[in-house]
Amino acid sequence: MSDWRSIPCIEKHKEFLENLIAILIDCTFESVSRENPVLRWREPGHLQDIINFNLQEGPRAQDSLLEIATKVFKYSVKTGHPYFMNQLFSGLDPYGLAGQWLTDVLNCSLYTYEVAPVLTLMESTVITKLLNMFYKEENGASIGDGLFCPGGSFANGTAINLARFWFRKRVQNNKTIPSTNLVLFTSEDAHYSVSKWGNVCDVEIILVKTDEYGRMDINDLKVNILEEQKKGNYPFCITATAGTTVLGAFDLLIEIADICQEFDMWLHVDAAWGGGLIFSKKHSVLLRGIQRADSILFNPHKLLAVPQQCSLLLTKHKNIFEEAHSKQAPYLFQKDKFYSRDLDVGDKYLQCGRRPDVLKFWFMWQAKGTSGFEKHVDHLMRFSTLFKEEVEKRDGFKLVTEPCFINVCFWFVPPSLRVQNTLYDYKKRLNEVAPKLKEKMTKRGSLMINYQPLHEKPNFFRFVIQNSGVDMQDILYIFDELENLGESM
Amino acid sequence: MSDWRSIPCIEKHKEFLENLIAILIDCTFESVSRENPVLRWREPGHLQDIINFNLQEGPRAQDSLLEIATKVFKYSVKTGHPYFMNQLFSGLDPYGLAGQWLTDVLNCSLYTYEVAPVLTLMESTVITKLLNMFYKEENGASIGDGLFCPGGSFANGTAINLARFWFRKRVQNNKTIPSTNLVLFTSEDAHYSVSKWGNVCDVEIILVKTDEYGRMDINDLKVNILEEQKKGNYPFCITATAGTTVLGAFDLLIEIADICQEFDMWLHVDAAWGGGLIFSKKHSVLLRGIQRADSILFNPHKLLAVPQQCSLLLTKHKNIFEEAHSKQAPYLFQKDKFYSRDLDVGDKYLQCGRRPDVLKFWFMWQAKGTSGFEKHVDHLMRFSTLFKEEVEKRDGFKLVTEPCFINVCFWFVPPSLRVQNTLYDYKKRLNEVAPKLKEKMTKRGSLMINYQPLHEKPNFFRFVIQNSGVDMQDILYIFDELENLGESM
Numbered sequence: 001m002s003d004w005r006s007i008p009c010i011e012k013h014k015e016f017l018e019n020l021i022a023i024l025i026d027c028t029f030e031s032v033s034r035e036n037p038v039l040r041w042r043e044p045g046h047l048q049d050i051i052n053f054n055l056q057e058g059p060r061a062q063d064s065l066l067e068i069a070t071k072v073f074k075y076s077v078k079t080g081h082p083y084f085m086n087q088l089f090s091g092l093d094p095y096g097l098a099g100q101w102l103t104d105v106l107n108c109s110l111y112t113y114e115v116a117p118v119l120t121l122m123e124s125t126v127i128t129k130l131l132n133m134f135y136k137e138e139n140g141a142s143i144g145d146g147l148f149c150p151g152g153s154f155a156n157g158t159a160i161n162l163a164r165f166w167f168r169k170r171v172q173n174n175k176t177i178p179s180t181n182l183v184l185f186t187s188e189d190a191h192y193s194v195s196k197w198g199n200v201c202d203v204e205i206i207l208v209k210t211d212e213y214g215r216m217d218i219n220d221l222k223v224n225i226l227e228e229q230k231k232g233n234y235p236f237c238i239t240a241t242a243g244t245t246v247l248g249a250f251d252l253l254i255e256i257a258d259i260c261q262e263f264d265m266w267l268h269v270d271a272a273w274g275g276g277l278i279f280s281k282k283h284s285v286l287l288r289g290i291q292r293a294d295s296i297l298f299n300p301h302k303l304l305a306v307p308q309q310c311s312l313l314l315t316k317h318k319n320i321f322e323e324a325h326s327k328q329a330p331y332l333f334q335k336d337k338f339y340s341r342d343l344d345v346g347d348k349y350l351q352c353g354r355r356p357d358v359l360k361f362w363f364m365w366q367a368k369g370t371s372g373f374e375k376h377v378d379h380l381m382r383f384s385t386l387f388k389e390e391v392e393k394r395d396g397f398k399l400v401t402e403p404c405f406i407n408v409c410f411w412f413v414p415p416s417l418r419v420q421n422t423l424y425d426y427k428k429r430l431n432e433v434a435p436k437l438k439e440k441m442t443k444r445g446s447l448m449i450n451y452q453p454l455h456e457k458p459n460f461f462r463f464v465i466q467n468s469g470v471d472m473q474d475i476l477y478i479f480d481e482l483e484n485l486g487e488s489m
Numbered sequence: 490m491s492d493w494r495s496i497p498c499i500e501k502h503k504e505f506l507e508n509l510i511a512i513l514i515d516c517t518f519e520s521v522s523r524e525n526p527v528l529r530w531r532e533p534g535h536l537q538d539i540i541n542f543n544l545q546e547g548p549r550a551q552d553s554l555l556e557i558a559t560k561v562f563k564y565s566v567k568t569g570h571p572y573f574m575n576q577l578f579s580g581l582d583p584y585g586l587a588g589q590w591l592t593d594v595l596n597c598s599l600y601t602y603e604v605a606p607v608l609t610l611m612e613s614t615v616i617t618k619l620l621n622m623f624y625k626e627e628n629g630a631s632i633g634d635g636l637f638c639p640g641g642s643f644a645n646g647t648a649i650n651l652a653r654f655w656f657r658k659r660v661q662n663n664k665t666i667p668s669t670n671l672v673l674f675t676s677e678d679a680h681y682s683v684s685k686w687g688n689v690c691d692v693e694i695i696l697v698k699t700d701e702y703g704r705m706d707i708n709d710l711k712v713n714i715l716e717e718q719k720k721g722n723y724p725f726c727i728t729a730t731a732g733t734t735v736l737g738a739f740d741l742l743i744e745i746a747d748i749c750q751e752f753d754m755w756l757h758v759d760a761a762w763g764g765g766l767i768f769s770k771k772h773s774v775l776l777r778g779i780q781r782a783d784s785i786l787f788n789p790h791k792l793l794a795v796p797q798q799c800s801l802l803l804t805k806h807k808n809i810f811e812e813a814h815s816k817q818a819p820y821l822f823q824k825d826k827f828y829s830r831d832l833d834v835g836d837k838y839l840q841c842g843r844r845p846d847v848l849k850f851w852f853m854w855q856a857k858g859t860s861g862f863e864k865h866v867d868h869l870m871r872f873s874t875l876f877k878e879e880v881e882k883r884d885g886f887k888l889v890t891e892p893c894f895i896n897v898c899f900w901f902v903p904p905s906l907r908v909q910n911t912l913y914d915y916k917k918r919l920n921e922v923a924p925k926l927k928e929k930m931t932k933r934g935s936l937m938i939n940y941q942p943l944h945e946k947p948n949f950f951r952f953v954i955q956n957s958g959v960d961m962q963d964i965l966y967i968f969d970e971l972e973n974l975g976e977s978m
Contacts, residue, residue, distance in 0.1 A: 002584060002857055002861070003857075003861075004860075004861030004865050005868075005957045006794035006955070006956050007521050007580055007581065008521060008569075008586070009958075010518050012583075016583065016587070017586070020590070021510045021514070025506055025507060027594050028497055028594055031594070041606075042606065044606070044832060047606055047607065047610060051607065053610055053611055053851075055618050055851075055858075057860050059857050059860070059861050060855055062856075065584070065587070065852070065856055068855060072591060072607050073591065073594065075606060076595045076605070076607045079596050079597055086603075086604060087598065087842075092497060094492075094501075094506060095491060096495075097594070098554070100589075100593035101509070101590055102509075102513060102562065104590060105517055105586070106562070106568070107568050107581050107586070107796050107797055108568055108797065109576065109797050109798070114528075114931060115566050115568070115937075116565070116566065117528075117530075117533070117536055118540065118564050118565045121533060121536060121540075121542055122542055126544070129544050150639030150643070151639075153839060153841045153842075154839070157689070178667035179667065180668075191841070192818040192841070193841055197839070200646075200650050200689065200839065201689060201691065202653075202668045245820055246820050305495035307593060308598050308842065308844045309844045325685060330941050331951075332941075336921075336948070338924065338928035338931070339532075350642060351639065351643060352640060352642045353576075353577075353578065353641065353642075353788075353790070353797065353800075354798070355798045366545070366549055366554060367491035367549055368491055369549070370544060370545070370546050372491070372548050376493050435825040435826065435827065442603060448603075448604075452823060466495070468493070468495045468496070
């Protein structure tokens with residue numbers, strides 16, 4: 001039977017962990033093999049028959065736990081598989097995985113130097129390096145600060161709170177203006193977390209129109225700002241997006257920064273998805289203007305394929321985290337510590353206990369070097385272009401819009417609709433294609449690729465890659481598989 | 490050289506992962522061995538000499554990565570060590586660790602059933618079970634809902650947002666009352682995250698006085714509520730604490746629930762630390778009244794020694810997460826999915842991408858059973874009592890207050906102060922003892938135990954355990970070590 005004590009004993013547990021890890025290493029390679037399905041779809045009822053999820057009164061034998069672990073793996077989606085293109089993350093990086101496993105053995109929480117000396121210095125190194133990379137043109141190495149966040153949504157929320165803090169600090173008479181009179185502008189194609197967290201912060205959110213490429217309409221932005229001012233409200237923040245979720249659009253950062261300057265507003269750039277381009281000499285041009293942002297969200301777990309999850313909020317305002325967040329809890333940040341309190345980063349955070357997300361990223365960076373991430377990003381960009389070209393080449397595939405980044409959005413038009421594209425219900429019928437194909441590929445376990453509608457556009461597929469193990473054969477496979485699944489439609 | 494591609498290849502990476510894991514398994518057992526120090530203290534400059542944190546342009550050899558991993562482990566604090574009592578988490582549970590490792594191989598994000606079928610059902614099982622345990626007296630199995638959160642602070646913040654949503658929904662005319670006129674009450678001994686997140690939500694926070702045991706003063710609470718009403722403000726929420734951070738106090742939940750009922754306020758119970766008692770038939774009495782809470786925060790990573798991090802927000806209001814948080818992003822929660830959208834839990838969350846924290850907890854629960862967690866909790870409670878009795882027995886040790894839970898707060902009075910306890914600067918000198926001892930034990934690497942001042946009380950130590958591998962020898966060791974370190978003071 002398993003032990004109830006929360007400490008590993010050599011006799012009881014070493015063999016168990018060794019057996020488990022042997023299984024896990026096999027799983028790791030199995031999960032990325034093209035020979036295996038990307039998922040084994042089961043309805044919830046069926047899955048509950050296969051895995052008994054119930055929590056029992058008594059303990060289980062270690063053998064039975066190994067069996068459970070195997071089943072959990074077997075029926076989980078293989079997000080590292082080359083045919084998994086369903087989200088803005090994929091790939092199972094071996095060094096990233098190693099960093100995660102090491103993080104787990106350390107089982108640490110990150111707030112004081114005394115508890116996390118190595119991880120504290122690691123965070124500081126990574127944050128400084130990224131500040132240099134994102135802000136180099138304007139600020140050099142010495143200013144700014146950063147936070148690791150549990151996901152991009154949280155980081156967007158933190159940025160909204162900072163923007164409000166900054167606004168109120170300058171408008172003096174702190175808090176005399178209710179949050180509901182403060183207005184934040186973002187585009188209708190921005191990530192939905194901006195609206196979610198606008199609600200948490202209780203500020204008003206205006207969704208600005210986008211142009212045909214999915215970029216914020218600068219004119220509409222200006223009109224909206226002036227309108228809100230006329231109403232007596234206070235525009236305080238613009239959230240621009242560098243790499244929108246669906247189309248992969250990049251808002252015009254320079255134009256938006258100019259507006260922020262004109263109206264004295266905080267510029268937050270949600271570069272959760274596009275931020276990884278900073279590693280590419282060739283492609284970082286898409287981020288031009290980002291150094292003017294007051295804050296930048298960047299998710300290494302997206303484009304750089306760092307394991308889940310790794311998300312950073314960077315700012316050019318060096319002390320704003322302390323000013324906006326600090327509460328100086330005396331049980332954690334004692335004033336009479338024997339070492340410098342500057343080493344204790346915890347009070348800058350809105351979290352207290354915090355799983356360290358830095359180690360896997362830092363470890364991957366050690367393994368590959370900056371140049372390795374650059375090769376990775378350039379590879380992804382190249383294969384997106386190849387994918388786009390293939391869309392243009394093939395009958396029955398049609399681009400939704402001209403892509404500039406990884407996202408290639410396209411319709412698959414099944415044979416029956418190709419000849420009938422003047423039908424009165426063409427749009428309605430096209431709209432039904434993607435969900436139907438998605439069901440087929442899911443049940444077959446052959447491919448995972450996302451679809452969605454956008455504004456007036458009927459459902460279309462969105463190709464994305466973050467896995468630089470994907471090659472040209474895989475690209476062609478996707479087309480063949482979609483044709484195959486849709487040939488009778 | 491390491492590979493830049495984000496996919497493991499059998500030839501290159503299997504050996505690396507196998508070598509790494511062999512090191513990690515050794516580390517696991519080394520880190521909990523009493524033969525080894527709990528930490529190897531190094532000043533930041535020194536540590537930077539030992540580990541080269543810098544991020545290089547080029548890749549590294551795999552051998553060099555193994556060396557780095559070994560150093561990262563060596564100079565990190567051993568939070569699973571029996572002499573680590575510094576925080577409200579400790580222990581390195583072997584099944585929890587196994588669950589983490591498996592989570593890493595899955596490398597998943599949790600929002601839709603199609604991407605995380607197994608984990609979705611696992612979360613639902615654990616949440617339902619916990620709802621049954623916490624709300625059994627009032628609500629039975631079928632009502633309520635829960636969220637996994639990245640830490641207790643985030644969960645407290647989410648609860649504040651829910652309380653405001655609920656208040657506004659009932660007061661109608663949504664949003665006509667500015668957040669700054671909404672008042673939340675919590676005790677001065679409550680966790681500082683309540684204040685931090687009160688700021689994010691932009692509501693007013695009143696800190697209510699505590700009694701000698703650290704519990705919220707019910708009279709002061711009432712006086713404050715009436716005062717705020719008189720000012721024209723709206724009391725909307727009380728956050729009670731079940732297990733305060735320093736003293737381990739339990740607010741009087743029944744009395745506070747009555748007040749919430751009287752004034753029509755949301756009751757949030759921060760049981761981050763004390764919530765694990767629900768597993769103990771003997772000790773769950775400390776949580777009496779908790780079933781009347783509108784929301785409950787519970788951190789299995791604290792008392793239950795689940796690995797970092799695992800935190801839940803439970804509520805008795807079944808649909809409130811959807812109502813308060815949902816944005817129905819069409820790219821993720823498509824309306825024309827081929828399976829039931831009820832299976833997609835993501836839109837209930839304030840996070841979007843989310844590392845699954847359920848698996849390690851569920852896996853430990855499978856291993857130990859409910860009865861295993863009960864034995865664990867009862868063991869911890871028993872050893873706290875033994876620790877307290879030892880404080881009372883020994884010369885030079887003095888209780889700060891009578892404990893009711895795990896926390897035993899005490900002064901170590903060094904020999905020189907024992908005979909001079911009428912000195913005019915006795916309090917000042919006593920205040921200097923704990924920081925000095927803390928420095929000594931840290932540099933020696935012999936023990937990690939936290940100290941803090943509280944209100945007018947000079948610095949004292951706080952004993953806590955979450956590691957049920959701690960035995961009577963360890964308890965005695967702490968006393969001997971403190972005496973040893975302080976004998977010449």
